[in-house]
Amino acid sequence: MNSGPRSARRLASQAGYWPVKETRCRSCHEPTFSILRHAYSAAAASTPTAAEPQAPPSPTSTTDPTAPVTQRPLPKEYAVRAGVVLSRAPLITRDLHDFEKAFFLYQRRLNERLAMPFTTNFYFKRGTPAHLDWKRKARERLTPAHDVGRYTPYGEEGWNDEVLVGAKESEPDAQVEALVREAEDTKLDGEGEGQEAKKKVVVERPQPRVTEADRQGNTRSLNRQLQRTLYLMVKNEEGEWKFPERRMFRAESLREAAEHILGEAAGIDMNTWFLGNHPIGHYERKYKESFYNAHRQSEELGEKTFYMKTRIMAGQANLQGNKLGLSDFQWLSKDEIEQTVPRWYWKAVRNMLPDR
Amino acid sequence: MALREFCSRMGASLSQDARSLSLRPAWPAQQQCRRLATTAADPDIETEASLNSTGPDEELVKNYDPIARARSRRRQLPSSRYKFRSPRYYRGPLHPHQPPPPTDPSSREFVPGPFSLPRLEQTWESTIAPDLLTLNYQHAPPGMEIVAKARGLRPWVGDNPYFKNRVPRPPRGGMFLPARKPITFRNVPRLREITVHSMVGQAMEDSGYLHVAGMAVQAITNKRAQVHEAKESVQNWGVKKGRPVSVTVDLQGEDMYHFLAKVVEVVFPRIRDFKGIKGTSGDSYGNITFGLTPEEVAMFPEIEVNYDMYPAKMIPGAHVTIKTSAVTDRDARMLLRSMGVPFYGKLVD
Incomplete structure (x- = not known):
């Protein structure tokens, strides 16, 4: 997305701040770049002339006072890791707070008191069955509005617009139920009460907001917690629940690494959308003891993990034959993640997850 | 603790003295003793938050x-004569009878x-x-700053040595195009307002057209339409200056979201061979306009439900302007796309 003229590297290079070709991050680049190169060149220069077999340099040997003076200290580095925050967006609106429900009902009733009368003649032709049906129902509920309960806005007792303790009028479920009951009560065919020729109208009720997976506590289903954003959490070899993540290889960019990780961890049975090329969050962790990385010939102090954001559009995670040694997965909301992951991990990742 | 007790005793003695003198202490002693977060709250003041308090007892309920x-x-x-009534006219800030704020139901x-919601x-x-x-x-x-430059500025080009570092010329046509600042959590583009506008040329001969347009626009937007008079006479269109020709509705907040959702989810899918909104639409300030033909306006569920009540061929078309908080059309289009509005053709940013 931002790899064009507006990218950070371009900006920095224009200011003479950063060499364009450099592919390492700035913090790695500045303090250790020259040292690293010297270490390599020193090693390359010393290899053909050295008679004695070369012992692998270790961080302890660099601080050892008895070590030869010519040996350069090892470059100190952090392991760069990439992770994927794969999320399913909320599918339905959230439950309203009790205060919101009460407030909305109160405002609707106020509106009934203040609004102009409903122009019945504009919506129903006089004398038609629809008109008669409307009049009958409006008489029952005392007001043209369907979602304010039984309430007389214009009468002597219009001031009584506040519901009593425990009343159900402000509950959305009760309002839907009243609407459905009213719709099923339609008598368009025969207006007479004696005629039972009218057809029974069956109105489809809205789908439940709590699903089967919610009731069973099936955290692997994507059909749970419809009001919340769900995140894919996996159980790694150490038995910790985390986002899918692993160390990055040198040849891949962060975005590529994230795409690879998702394939390696949860399979290819998902339609996903990676949002941009930038990470949404990162954390740094220092190891208790640094160790020697033979591959990079460096002393590794800790790890830095960068998370890429992804949305799942279709499909489901499949851990069969994954390359990261994962044993289980769950789709969890933010609150559930807090309960599941280690404390330090929660503190590291909580700020990149939206509240809902 | 000791300090708090001292304070309360001081306050009590002071108030006693004040009562005996039938005077009130100008500075209550309690106010000067600030409670720290680590000290316990005074039980007389903060017994329980009102949210946690239990309601009235069952018998009463x-x-x-x-x-x-x-x-x-x-x-x-x-009777109502003794109750507060908002004054019918505003008589200035010095009048004793002041109207309540508009948020007050009275x-x-x-x-x-x-x-x-x-x-x-x-x-x-x-x-x-x-x-x-x-x-x-x-x-x-770190240490870098992204400079947001004003758009459309023209540099001075020529052999004149004084052109160097000269302040660039403004855009053609006297426009001022504000700089696009980087999007942060403070300025993520969002909907600001939607204006539905319907101009009815036939209203010059028959005012009935304007009445129908007003009712139709009111029905689809849930808000009373405002009538506008022509500013100029236009010979070709038969528009005369000062005569009512159009109706508009400005939607904000709840009505705005409901209207856009209705357009995207109900009206657009019903339009035959619908390609989307033209990519060239937009005023380069982040506001995007599209038109609805009379047939498309009739597809709104509010009009469809009593379509017969509108006189035939009098249902108007409408222009819908979506105003966003984005500064460029590109950002506005990105916002609308994410809300389900498709665009086609060449995109002009």
């Missing part, structure tokens, strides 16, 4: 009937609402805004 209570009253309450300007607004908050933020993130290394 069961027997409470406001209507019966009002009817059983022997003597009526004072105000004459009070408009009730909101009545719901729109689905589109919730989607924006939970999904669209975080995604736009991620997509538009622009990284500045």
Whole structure:
């Protein structure tokens, strides 16, 4: 997305701040770049002339006072890791707070008191069955509005617009139920009460907001917690629940690494959308003891993990034959993640997850 | 603790003295003793938060009937003459009878609402805004600053040596195009307002057209339409200056979200061979306009439900202007796309 003229590297290079070709991050680049190169060149220069077999340099040997003076200290580095925050967006609106429900009902009733009368003649032709049906129902509920309960806005007792303790009028479920009951009560065919020729109208009720997976506590289903954003959490070899993540290889960019990780961890049975090329969050962790990385010939102090954001559009995670040694997965909301992951991990990742 | 006790005793003794003198202490001693977060709250003041307090007891709740209570009253309450009424006219800030603020239900300007929490607004908050933020993130290394330049400025080109470093010329046509600042969590693009506008040329001969247009626009937007007169006479269109020709409605907040959701989810899918909105639409300030033909206006569910009541061939077309908080059309289009509005053709940013 931002790899064009507006990218950070371009900006920095224009200011003479950063060499364009450099592919390492700035913090790695500045303090250790020259040292690293010297270490390599020193090693390359010393290899053909050295008679004695070369012992692998270790961080302890660099601080050892008895070590030869010519040996350069090892470059100190952090392991760069990439992770994927794969999320399913909320599918339905959230439950309203009790205060919101009460407030909305109160405002609707106020509106009934203040609004102009409903122009019945504009919506129903006089004398038609629809008109008669409307009049009958409006008489029952005392007001043209369907979602304010039984309430007389214009009468002597219009001031009584506040519901009593425990009343159900402000509950959305009760309002839907009243609407459905009213719709099923339609008598368009025969207006007479004696005629039972009218057809029974069956109105489809809205789908439940709590699903089967919610009731069973099936955290692997994507059909749970419809009001919340769900995140894919996996159980790694150490038995910790985390986002899918692993160390990055040198040849891949962060975005590529994230795409690879998702394939390696949860399979290819998902339609996903990676949002941009930038990470949404990162954390740094220092190891208790640094160790020697033979591959990079460096002393590794800790790890830095960068998370890429992804949305799942279709499909489901499949851990069969994954390359990261994962044993289980769950789709969890933010609150559930807090309960599941280690404390330090929660503190590291909580700020990149939206509240809902 | 000792300090707090001292304070309360001081306060008590002071107030006693004051009572005996029938005077009130100008500075209550309690106020000067600030409670620290580590010290316990004074039980006399903060016994329990009102949210945590238990409600009225069950007996009272069961027997409470406001209507019966009002009817059983022997003597009526004072009539409305003794109640506060908002003045009909505003007589200036120095008049003793001041109107209440418009948010007060007793105000004459009070408009009730909101009545719901729109689905589109919730989607924006939970999904669209975080995604736009991620997509538009622009990284500045520490110490770097992203300079937002005003758009459309023209540099001085020529052999004149004084052109160097000269302040660039403004855009052609006297426009001022504000700089596009990097999108952060503070300025994620969002909907600001939607204007529905319907101009009816036939209203010059028959005012009935304007009445129908007003009713149709009111029906689809849930707000009273405002009538506008022609500013100029236009010979070709038969428009005469000063005669009413159009109706508009400005939608904000709840109505705006409901209207856009209706357009995107009900009207657009019904339009035959619908390609989307033209990519060239937009005023380069982040506001995007599209048109609806009379047939498309008739597809709104509010009009469809009593389509027969509108006179045939009098249902108007409409222009819909979506105003966003984005500064460029590109950002506005990105916002609308994420809300389900498709665009086609060449995109002009």
